[in-house]
Amino acid sequence: MNIGDASKATGISVKMLRYYEEIGLVRPALRAYSGYRVYSEQNIATLRFVRRARDLGFQVKQIASLLDLWQNGSRASADVKSLALAHVRELEERRRQLDEMIATLEHLAHHCHGDDRPDCPILQGLSADDPHPSRAARRKAPRPTFAAP
Amino acid sequence: MNIGDASKATGISVKMLRYYEEIGLVRPALRAYSGYRVYSEQNIATLRFVRRARDLGFQVKQIASLLDLWQNGSRASADVKSLALAHVRELEERRRQLDEMIATLEHLAHHCHGDDRPDCPILQGLSADDPHPSRAARRKAPRPTFAAP
């Protein structure tokens, strides 16, 4: 099995297969006499594991840990679970940030008539101190200033 | 106002202030005789606009468009609105992907006893064809294979 077939079998691009090998995430593939990389079924299984972890948003370093645990029969499932749950918390934090951005933007867009007139609450919101004033009465909060007397 | 003050006033790091100038997102700051960059209130207002747009997840190219619209009195608010709404849709797509990852991972973690035993449904899920089988009966779908008949 050449690298192109491995790519199709795993859903990982040829470029990334070589990259994962280069950074040591997976062990170097065997080589044919021609110099071509040769992949076994076992290699493919490992790479599929990698792709699925990547699809779940794990970073390469975390995938390396997961691979270690996966290939180490004596691991404790608690280790895996805590790694997975820590990752869930990180994903949830990212989702929370996205939610906030979406809410603010929708709020701004909602107040924009969206015609050919030039005045636009969205731009005004971006110029204002608080792009989402309805969220809280933060106007009195001292904003950072450079010319403090 | 030197670059350090501008950084404090806008919440943009010194490094990024120079970078935004270099890539042409904002016009080059004036220079003092010493070569130091000098920022006016107007510059600060522009940079604050940039930072807020960045906080809303806009990319630099999009911020450039927003800046154009902001500084162009004859723009139509519809242009701004469509740009903002397109961005909202993109953010929502990213949130949808996050939701999916979180759901899958929580599903896997839920079935993991998380003790010191080595068998772990999370790792099994990552090795399996479908890491979240409960989601649908996809097992019969022909998965990509390299060794067709």
Added chain:
DNA sequence: CTTGACCCTCCAATCATGGGAAGGTGCAGA
């Protein structure tokens, strides 16, 4: 033997950001 589809390595770019070196500037205090 040619052709086209593969494969190889090496280098570069992306995007937004941070780190650091080497050297100049400005200001306060001894």
Added chain:
DNA sequence: TCTGCACCTTCCCATGATTGGAGGGTCAAG
């Protein structure tokens, strides 16, 4: 005035995951 420190300048490099391309070798079918 000298010294020290905080600040500024430019230039180069690194990150993380991924893609692109150049320049060249390999393989299989025609």
